[in-house]
Amino acid sequence: MTIKNYPWWKDSTVYQIWPASYKDSNGDGIGDIQGIISTLDYLEDLGISVVWLSPHYDSPQDDMGYDISDYESVYHKYGNMDDMNQLIDEVHKRDMKLILDLVINHTSDQHAWFKESKSSLTNPKRDWYIWRKPQYDSKGNRKPPTNWSSIFSGSAWNYDPTTDEYYLCLFAKSQPDLNWENEECRNAIYKSALEFWFKKGIDGFRIDVASMYSKASNSKGKFEDAPIIYPNQEFQPAGELTTNGPRIHEFHKEMFKKITSKYDVMTVGEVGFCSKQEALKYVSHAEKEMNMMFLFNVVCVGYDGDKFDFKGFNLKNFKDAVISQSDFAQGTDAWSTVFIENHDQARSVSRFGNTSTDELWNKSAKLLNMLEISLTGTLYIYQGQEIGMTNLPKNWSIDEYKDIETLNYWAKHKIEHPNDSESDLKLMQNIQITARDHARSPVQWDDSPNGGFTSGKPWMKVNENFTKINVKSQINDSNSILSFYKKSIQLRQLYKKLFIHGDFKILDYENEDLFSFIKSFEDSKSYIVLNFSNKTIPFKPLVDGELELLHTNVDTPEPGVLSPYEGRIYI
Ligand code: TEU
Numbered sequence: 001m002t003i004k005n006y007p008w009w010k011d012s013t014v015y016q017i018w019p020a021s022y023k024d025s026n027g028d029g030i031g032d033i034q035g036i037i038s039t040l041d042y043l044e045d046l047g048i049s050v051v052w053l054s055p056h057y058d059s060p061q062d063d064m065g066y067d068i069s070d071y072e073s074v075y076h077k078y079g080n081m082d083d084m085n086q087l088i089d090e091v092h093k094r095d096m097k098l099i100l101d102l103v104i105n106h107t108s109d110q111h112a113w114f115k116e117s118k119s120s121l122t123n124p125k126r127d128w129y130i131w132r133k134p135q136y137d138s139k140g141n142r143k144p145p146t147n148w149s150s151i152f153s154g155s156a157w158n159y160d161p162t163t164d165e166y167y168l169c170l171f172a173k174s175q176p177d178l179n180w181e182n183e184e185c186r187n188a189i190y191k192s193a194l195e196f197w198f199k200k201g202i203d204g205f206r207i208d209v210a211s212m213y214s215k216a217s218n219s220k221g222k223f224e225d226a227p228i229i230y231p232n233q234e235f236q237p238a239g240e241l242t243t244n245g246p247r248i249h250e251f252h253k254e255m256f257k258k259i260t261s262k263y264d265v266m267t268v269g270e271v272g273f274c275s276k277q278e279a280l281k282y283v284s285h286a287e288k289e290m291n292m293m294f295l296f297n298v299v300c301v302g303y304d305g306d307k308f309d310f311k312g313f314n315l316k317n318f319k320d321a322v323i324s325q326s327d328f329a330q331g332t333d334a335w336s337t338v339f340i341e342n343h344d345q346a347r348s349v350s351r352f353g354n355t356s357t358d359e360l361w362n363k364s365a366k367l368l369n370m371l372e373i374s375l376t377g378t379l380y381i382y383q384g385q386e387i388g389m390t391n392l393p394k395n396w397s398i399d400e401y402k403d404i405e406t407l408n409y410w411a412k413h414k415i416e417h418p419n420d421s422e423s424d425l426k427l428m429q430n431i432q433i434t435a436r437d438h439a440r441s442p443v444q445w446d447d448s449p450n451g452g453f454t455s456g457k458p459w460m461k462v463n464e465n466f467t468k469i470n471v472k473s474q475i476n477d478s479n480s481i482l483s484f485y486k487k488s489i490q491l492r493q494l495y496k497k498l499f500i501h502g503d504f505k506i507l508d509y510e511n512e513d514l515f516s517f518i519k520s521f522e523d524s525k526s527y528i529v530l531n532f533s534n535k536t537i538p539f540k541p542l543v544d545g546e547l548e549l550l551h552t553n554v555d556t557p558e559p560g561v562l563s564p565y566e567g568r569i570y571i
């Protein structure tokens with residue numbers, strides 16, 4: 001097959017590295033590029049073919065590098081350009097690929113472009129960001145131009161006294177949104193953020209908030225207020241006006257045509273939520289925009305708007321989410337992704353598995369892995385997922401949490417609910433389920449102090465369960481989650497037509513305990529049955545014909561029953 005209709009990235013297994021918490025090589029307590037290089041053999045042995053590195057660029061780190069002050073340089077605590085060149089080489093030497101994070105919806109307010117833009121109304125880069133005049137209420141109080149709320153709490157506008165105007169910042173105040181309506185700005189983004197790194201030989205990008213560059217305005221070019229969803233709040237979510245906007249596909253097509261199409265690279269866009277029809281516009285092959293996308297249906301199941309007002313979910317909700325994430329691509333020329341963790345989500349075994357005993361932790365982490373390796377699309381694994389890393393301990397106070405999203409929300413809550421220990425507790429319980437911090441504690445490499453992450457003082461505390469959960473204790477244990485992942489990845493490659501490319505058909509949608517489905521490709525079939533409950537359940541195959549057991553997370557499966565969190569993959 002030619003590269004055109006069968007590109008390398010479809011069959012890849014991608015491993016996401018979040019550099020601050022991955023591996024520290026010099027004892028300053030912060031992960032770094034040399035630390036990553038020292039583990040490439042480990043990743044190769046696991047069966048990883050693509051490394052995705054989360055932002056390594058120069059940044060004040062208000063949002064852990066998603067606030068970039070210079071696309072063309074490396075954050076000094078992670079290393080320098082020589083380290084990056086070496087990383088690219090070392091990855092390629094092992095026949096793996098390296099993709100980077102492309103954060104181009106916004107920059108840091110410390111980026112030279114923003115400093116210029118902010119300096120005066122007439123600066124040539126004024127229009128590279130989104131500036132608007134204040135509004136005034138009847139009493140003459142200055143107000144932001146619209147009621148839009150920031151994704152990280154508060155207003156999405158920040159006032160700048162230099163020119164008496166507000167700039168748009170849909171995330172942190174220090175992350176001003178770039179103005180994609182300005183062509184000169186777009187070309188500068190393409191050159192600095194994309195071409196610079198393509199020329200160095202990287203193999204693609206994970207595209208941050210790829211659905212948000214085009215903001216909707218009315219026919220007079222004016223931004224309008226978002227509908228009121230939370231009547232007792234001043235600022236309202238503006239997702240309808242700021243995601244999947246009127247020119248978003250035009251922008252992606254332009255970026256692909258001008259830049260990305262000139263290289264043999266992959267792109268995966270963080271889109272979040274959109275309709276099936278919209279999804280196909282982003283990732284259908286014929287549309288020439290991006291190769292694949294991350295939808296959040298699975299990782300946000302139970303959120304229903306406000307993630308810190310967690311609603312919970314049942315297995316049916318979970319099934320719906322899994323189906324919708326792959327369904328849109330089936331039978332089309334589009335491609336999908338499979339993932340259950342990333343740096344913005346809590347740990348999957350804590351959310352969807354069962355960590356109440358060591359045995360259930362081990363079994364349910366493997367169960368989730370069996371689901372993942374059976375689904376169609378490119379598979380993504382987040383650092384530490386392969387050893388079953390869990391959420392942070394429940395006895396950690398808010399002081400151990402470091403993420404801007406969590407801390408802004410907490411601060412807003414404390415202002416709105418002063419001295420209300422009951423509601424503090426309720427929020428804390430939700431933070432323990434959904435905070436991004438759970439994914440951000442250091443990777444647990446061994447049972448030495450700080451889990452072998454650093455010889456110094458880690459920037460964020462290591463989860464105390466590192467003495468039990470770590471790479472070293474699992475690497476030679478054939479019953480470990482890590483060994484299971486390795487075998488799973490091999491099986492997925494061996495039966496790639498079924499697992500990576502096959503059609504998915506659910507068999508037991510109504511069942512509240514079991515998740516069973518068929519994968520098929522031409523005349524081969526696989527039957528997958530997963531017990532997502534803590535109960536022993538009578539089991540009768542839902543398919544005819546002879547079944548050969550290919551993979552399971554128990555030693556000796558008993559005929560006629562499935563034990564708690566037992567999974568089986570038959571072919
Ligand atoms: O996240 C975009 C995004 O939509 C987030 O709001 C996400 O839904 C949230 O973190 C879930 O709690 C991307 C990055 O992945 C994230 O780390 C950055 O903070 C954000 O963009 C801004 O760059």
Ligand code: CA
Pocket residue numbers: 024025026027028029030031032077
């Ligand atoms: Ca370091």
